[in-house]
Amino acid sequence: MQTAIQLILTSLQIGAVYILFSLGLTLIFGVMRIVNFAHGHLFAVSALVVAYTVPWLADTGLPVLPAYLLAVIAGVAVAMVLGFLMYVFGFKYFQRDMVGSFILSIGLVLLLDGILLKTFGGAVRPVPEILPGTVTILGASVTVQRVALCAAAVIITAALYWALTRTKLGKALRAVSIDHEAAMLQGVPYNRMALAGFMIAAALAALAGALIAPISIVSPVIGADYLIKGFIAVIIGGLGSVPGAILGGLFVAAIETFGGFYLDPTSATIAIFVLVIVVLLVRPKGLLGHG
């Protein structure tokens, strides 16, 4: 029983990151109909900036927690600037062009891979512990940092959900993702919506990166693995669907954790792939996909 709870908690923690990732991917796809493979690099950049800034700030005598919070702000800011550049000089010209935008994003993946490796080197960066200690939940012990990560992810997801359903911007974004022509006829400014959707997605990835930095090994290639899982989560849930992204993220995380424990990590990855195939066989547009 204790193992099961431990595994569930781990799934939730991994799932939280996948959800932040896949929410961004599904948002971008919904609004712009593009597939952005460089999304993982926004995550990586943010995590790298955090991993480099925290020790540096700590050396200046700042306590660890404020140092971390400052680093998070810096990481998210840098990643959002990068996202803005990607949009303005690239994706802006490839809206609703799936093939073109994907090719551009693959180019950016290679380019940023090279640049990040050159700038930061291949070595991993440890981040000092921000919130020390462990708590016991239903008999399973978890580090406080992981609980904080989950809590942050839940808050961010809830905030996004609230924004999408309640605010004017959110409603406009959803209208564009359902039928952009009808939305434009209703006076929704499409280009501004596209930029807003892209930047929100960039912020989600950046926050995920900043959150994962203290509990993971940070290297320039950290984004790739999360990106693949994030995309698989979106395929399972259905591209463009926000509930689908959450469902898919949890699904993938659960299979990865339980499969990894009872079988081995390789079989778990293969199992995820088989799951995708089965879902696509039954529902070619994902569980909650539309359009």
Add this chain to the structure above:
Amino acid sequence: MDDNLKLPYWAIGIGIALAATLIVKDPYISSVINLISIAALMAASLRFVMLMGELNFATAAFVGIGAYTAGVAVTILDWPFLVALVLGGIIAALISIVFGFVTLRTKGPYFLLIGFAFTEAIRILYSKSMVLGGNSGMVGIFPPMALDAWMPTFVMAVAAILIFGLYVLERSDFGRILTAIRDNEDVARTVGLNILFCKIACFAAASFAAGIAGSLHAFVNNVISPGDFSFLLAAFALAYVKVGGEDNVVGPLVGAVLLVTLGSYALGLGGQEHIFYGTAIVLAVLLLPHGVTGIARRGWALIARKEK
């Protein structure tokens, strides 16, 4: 309905390319020529599926399947070279038929992402299999001794035959069905054409070519490992297609020659492969939507107009 296959151009082009491989004696240049032939074949395979409007990132997986098939056939089963070579293509095509039967019901981003996931899953399978050498891969995949000196010519000839084969298919009525699928699948379905069957056929033909490219890769390098067949392979192939221009069959060839040559040169200078290919793709999609061949065509049209 222009049915002209432009055979003389093909004959001359292939003739010159093969003659060039015979003259080259320098081993470094020979290895670059091998890389170019294999790259061109992969790019042609990727472009063939693009004819029906899909981006096939599983190309990398089928290149890997071809390479591992050839490796197993030669080093474990001791089968003859030619059998191993062709088998690489056949196994890749067979697996692609099963894979395509399931995945080609999906379209666009779903097909693209599932191909990507397939590539990564297959790669994990290699690294887990002891028979296939796990993470370190397979060694000692040699072509027959007699062929050693002729390898660049042989590789180029095989690639040329397959690229020409794909070209003939493209120009046939089957090729027109593929374009129709890209333009408007529903209409094609209403006049009695079995769209799923045509898609699978297209996918299988492209995967056969990708599988042979993999066999050739294995025989040229003599060593293969799971890391060789990541999705980056498909990304490179995409770079060749985009830089060269996807509108006609020559585009991917031009792209492969340009990028592989420049890439080898840049590596020699200590440049980084990823930055090089990434920049090439980004610049090509932003500045040359029809690739180098598109520019050449427009230039040619300008000159032709001035002469009038």
Add this chain to the structure above:
Amino acid sequence: MSATDHSPLLRTKGLTRRFGGLVAVSDLDLEIMPNEILGLIGPNGAGKSTTFNLISGFYKPSAGELFVFGQNCTGKSPLSISRMGLVRTFQHGSLMRSMTVGDNILLGAIHGIGSRQKRRERVRETAEMLGLSGYLSDEAGTLPHGIQRLVSIGIAFAARPRLLCLDEPLTGLNQTEVTNTLSVLERIRDDFGCSVLLVEHNMKAVMKVCDRIVVLHHGQHLATGTPAEIRADKNVIDAYLGHRNEH
């Protein structure tokens, strides 16, 4: 042969299609006879497009049966129905814009014809019949709207169907083009013995060319008859006048 000559090419029995709570087509009985042009009309939202999608297999009926050429085709795929000789067009852009007119028409001539030469022969014939011979090597997307509409019919007719279903083929055409298209439809019926199901808003044209007309209203059958009978039908007049009053 003579026995089957008078049996309907297409027959629906109680055909019904629901979308959630909405009944788009309800309990529809429809017959299309050999050698006729049958008009299917009705105000917007009457269920014409749904009917069209039901008989071509693109929608599965919620209830009822569909017989094509005497065979029960309820629930069959669009592919198998089209291979039996029922070919349809689409309301919007029923052609391949990036391909030449010749290659467009060729698509209809591929299935069932093994020889390359015979396919090209079929394309030439079809193009000639439609007056498209001069456009064979032009890119379809660049041609005027009227020509594109004819190309759509050409793709479908190159398959030499026994029943050709056209979804609003006259939309956006000028008077000359309408007259021309109508005479093409008559030739398809008279010279090739192919029946035509015509869904169309242009009432004048429908009255002129159709042998019989079926009127739908709110997903239900309202009237069937010759153009003269339909014109005099009180229910039809009410439905259309009522429809007009709503605007």
